Amino acid sequence: MAYCLSSNHPLARTLRDTARGEVAAALADLEKLPEEEAVHQLRKHCKKQRALLRLVRSEIGDLYRYENAHYRTLANALAGSRDAVSMRDALLALAPAGSYPQVQEFLEMRAHSQRDPGALEDTSALLQQGGERIGDWPLDRLQWKQARRGYRKYYRRAHRAMKVALAGEDPASFHEFRKRVKDHWYHSRLLEEKYKDAVVSRCQPLKELAQALGDWRDLRLLCRLLGEHSGELSGELIPLLDAAQERLDALRREIERLGRKLFADRKFSFDDD
Structure with missing residues (x-):
């Protein structure tokens, strides 16, 4: 369904x-x-x-x-098993399989152990x-006006979370922004038939923003994990972290571009508000 x-x-x-x-x-x-x-x-x-x-x-x-x-x-x-797989997949998204064999083997073993x-x-x-x-x-x-009220409420929460994340640049605030974006994306999907003119055009860019925030989080987790095991992976670590930082910077720019477009206004209004 x-x-x-x-x-x-x-x-x-x-x-x-x-x-x-x-x-x-x-x-x-x-x-x-x-x-x-x-x-x-x-x-x-x-x-x-x-x-x-x-x-x-x-x-x-x-x-x-x-x-x-x-x-x-x-x-x-x-959550533990999923995070381990996400970090392995973040490496594979960053570089072709086999580019960092030590790190890839380490992440594969870790994903298996977390099962x-x-x-x-x-x-x-x-x-x-x-x-x-x-x-x-x-x-x-319940009436439909209460669904509209809930939609506006979580739009405002996403708007506030964006402001905090873009000002603070810390993982916790970006994680909070991602959660609020996903709520707003799911709410847009739920209401896209009933309020097509107001929300349907938001669904795809919200999906892209949620994906960019997820990729940013997974890559940050990967960098932190590899830093904790730097002694075991020193031969591959510096070029990998350089590539990761370049990708993180690109994701950060994409997150800001999409975020400021989707949450340009402090409040969301339906056509019949």
Whole structure:
């Protein structure tokens, strides 16, 4: 099922339908995908589910806190293995395979050692439990104006996070900006049918911005990890870190370009506001 709310149904119904679709897709990915890809897709489904809940967070209180914690815990159980794979993939995106054989072998071994098949197996039951609760979510009083309110709220949060990130240049602020961009991207996807004129043109550049922020984060994590193991990898480290810094600078410019374009205004207005 597409990650998009249907304008043909009341908000409560289409929220539940979309949430069920994410659970079903996550369970299918667990069954059919290789472990590494299943971990990646499962974490994405959890983030999308949490973003869906955030869209109406102000209206659902305790439900948001409970379900958000559920999907956050589920995703965090797989965070270590995913970060190890992301750093290996950051190296492969930076240079062709075999360019830095020592570093590549080190990262491959580390990614393998971080595997936790047991954690992946446990997620199926947790997903099913979450899916069974969706029918009981107390959403029936929700109206589309409340989804618009949530969209504007998370736009403002992304705008503020951008200002802090571009002023501070530290990994924590860039990570926060990335989280807020992903929320706003997912919210744009959810509302692109209902409010096509206002949000559909934002989806692709938001995806590109989220990707650039993710690449920046993974490369920074890689550089930090390699610095901690500099004695073991000294022969390849200096040229690799030079290449990484050049790529980081390019990503930083792309992040600022897209960010200032997408969040030029402090507030977001729908056509009928």
